[in-house]
Amino acid sequence: QVQLVQSGAEVKKPGASVKVSCKASGYTFTDYYIHWVRQAPGQGLQWLGWINPNSGDTNYAQTFQGRVTLTRDTSISTAYMDLSTLRSDDTAVYYCARHEWGWGATDYWGQGTLVTVSS
């Protein structure tokens, strides 16, 4: 069965960086884009960007341009989200999700990784 398993919770200080991993299993990793979405406490969903695991091509939301970097390691079917220059309002649960292009929808989601930014 398709699974996306993310790395554990992180606590970071303002100005630091965080790297969250997302390990895929149950399907061919390079066949589906991976999207990243975050959710601040008690808030809605915000899209960060996507990576094409096959080519490594990426697309980022303008809001996060210059601060977010998406990468992947196809040898271990893992995608990564790196967010730099952290601020307190980056405190959120970060999700990776598989995108089914023909559906125009994200059909499988990771369990989420809580990133807390606090001095």
Added chain:
Amino acid sequence: DIVMTQTPLSSPVTLGQSASISCRSSQSLVHRDGNTYLSWLQQRPGQPPRLLIYKISKRVSGVPDRFSGSGAGTDFTLKISRVESEDVGVYYCMQAIQFPHTFGQGTKLEIK
């Protein structure tokens, strides 16, 4: 960016009754390929979002047929018939015709 507006933001429903959630986009969600990339997700408390419906009305395998989607262009509706306790959570619409993908604010479904 395409703005997605959901109403209501909260929907108290009696078990066994129906609930409807509206989602309006700031521009048409019809892609040049002819498809309309509007999906609905459910987020139960403490859980990640779960895809229910894609391309307006196509139910994901395993989703009860009590869930149905409809609409066109800029106006869409998710209907939940015969609401059950397991339906409690927040429902989001999402557009995927343009980057950044954007979500509605979410509608909280609760039992009266």
